[in-house]
Amino acid sequence: NAGVTQTPKFRILKIGQSMTLQCTQDMNHNYMYWYRQDPGMGLKLIYYSVGAGITDKGEVPNGYNVSRSTTEDFPLRLELAAPSQTSVYFCASRRTGSLNYKSQPQHFGDGTRLSIL
């Protein structure tokens, strides 16, 4: 069972470069999320999506963009990378469709460790 798959696992970028962090899930989950985790901090929500074609901002969206063209994929794009975006990025998905769907836990990928120098 693949679950939530993130690529790449590690990446080093130069200031001003751009890149896309890939996230795909094979559980047919409608809800998907992107978080960043900084040292000593909990995870903060960047963007989320409640289904294909629908995305919305989270707590820290500046400097990022997302798209959701399919149920499976939810890529996160960094434009003009800055040192403040050095972080570990987690993608997550959550099941919907049942009466108690709001209580379903989010399933996380293994993370992408991104350094911007």
Add this chain to the structure above:
Amino acid sequence: AQKVTQAQTEISVVEKEDVTLDCVYETRDTTYYLFWYKQPPSGELVFLIRRNSFDEQNEISGRYSWNFQKSTSSFNFTITASQVVDSAVYFCALSSGANSKLTFGKGITLSVRP
């Protein structure tokens, strides 16, 4: 606005000791959900437990137990007879609202020494 406070930042215990990780939350919603996640040194996030706001029954799973008290807005996690493999960062999280976005605490780093 939602908030999760994990006041303890680092805890160190000797193997076989019991340890309690504290979590205090704030929310204006009457229906909400609480979660604990474990992040071992390898970095992945592992779901441990969820609790609905309308279910205050405590739960035990092996060496793990959780104490949910709405009166004090707390959802504490106890590990009994800790083991070295319990060494990890533990996050408490709160979810409410239609889109069930998670609000995380800052995490507690637990070190269990042999």
